[in-house]
Amino acid sequence: MLPEVRPGRVLLVGAGPGAADLLTLRAARAVGEAQALLYDALVPQEILDMAPAHCLKIQTGKRAGRTSMAQATINRLMVRLARRGLDVVRLKGGDPSVFGRVGEEMDALRAAGIEAQVIPGVTAAAAAAAQFGFPLTHRGQARRVVLTTARLDQGGLAQDWRAAADPEATLAIYMGGAAAGAIRDQLLAAGRPATTPVLAVENAGRADARLFTGTLDGLAETVPSDLDGPVLIVVGEVAARAAVRAPALLTELAS
Numbered sequence: 001m002l003p004e005v006r007p008g009r010v011l012l013v014g015a016g017p018g019a020a021d022l023l024t025l026r027a028a029r030a031v032g033e034a035q036a037l038l039y040d041a042l043v044p045q046e047i048l049d050m051a052p053a054h055c056l057k058i059q060t061g062k063r064a065g066r067t068s069m070a071q072a073t074i075n076r077l078m079v080r081l082a083r084r085g086l087d088v089v090r091l092k093g094g095d096p097s098v099f100g101r102v103g104e105e106m107d108a109l110r111a112a113g114i115e116a117q118v119i120p121g122v123t124a125a126a127a128a129a130a131q132f133g134f135p136l137t138h139r140g141q142a143r144r145v146v147l148t149t150a151r152l153d154q155g156g157l158a159q160d161w162r163a164a165a166d167p168e169a170t171l172a173i174y175m176g177g178a179a180a181g182a183i184r185d186q187l188l189a190a191g192r193p194a195t196t197p198v199l200a201v202e203n204a205g206r207a208d209a210r211l212f213t214g215t216l217d218g219l220a221e222t223v224p225s226d227l228d229g230p231v232l233i234v235v236g237e238v239a240a241r242a243a244v245r246a247p248a249l250l251t252e253l254a255s
């Protein structure tokens with residue numbers, strides 16, 4: 001009879017925005033001890049290199065519009081690897097709980113009786129705010145932060161934007177780069193003033209980050225359509241506080 005294998009555990013780990021020194025110590029330790037690593041496309045090579053040489057590394061992720069592994073396949077893979085006794089790290093960009101499908105993965109692991117835990121990471125909005133010196137909340141200007149996404153559904157935005165009309169809400173819009181024009185239209189229709197400051201950050205948290213600023217009526221022009229890196233859009237009064245710092249300091253901080 002084959003000896004019974006002790007199931008491994010799965011850690012759902014936030015890799016942060018793409019700079020290795022923005023990993024938490026706990027996340028770095030988890031990657032350094034991983035026996036199997038399932039990672040998303042936004043995780044940089046520098047972080048993958050922290051895994052042991054014998055670690056099995058599998059890319060699951062995609063960038064917008066490109067094929068990637070189906071969520072059900074990822075769930076099955078995590079369960080299978082853990083059942084073979086491997087300690088698995090599921091590494092995701094930013095924080096796993098922000099548009100990271102952590103709920104679905106946790107459900108699948110729990111249903112399979114696999115021990116699972118989440119290790120948080122720095123989400124893109126926090127990284128962008130820190131890097132370009134603007135707050136997400138600000139007394140008298142921004143009393144709430146809405147983390148939202150813009151997914152186009154049959155040519156239109158598949159969500160109700162009325163909640164975003166609060167002039168004291170900072171909107172941090174994930175996956176919105178390609179929908180900037182539609183976001184502008186929806187927010188104007190919801191009553192957000194055309195002069196509301198907006199910004200977009202490409203590659204937040206990294207040495208090659210870029211900041212674009214404008215106002216809501218010009219959002220489509222503010223976000224260049226040919227950006228290669230991930231883009232976060234911020235709408236709200238706090239966006240007027242963003243400042244481009246000296247490139248040398250940016251590089252020093254993010255490298």
Ligand SMILES: C[S@@+](CC[C@H](N)C(=O)[O-])C[C@H]1O[C@@H](n2cnc3c(N)ncnc32)[C@H](O)[C@@H]1O
Pocket residue numbers: 017018042092093094095096097098099100122123124125173174175176201202203204205206230231232233
């Ligand atoms: C699937 S969501 C994952 C978000 C991630 N869990 C987080 O907490 O940042 C991917 C989107 O997050 C945003 N994003 C992720 N990393 C980013 C970065 N370094 N700079 C700007 N936006 C980023 C982009 O809008 C991108 O399309």
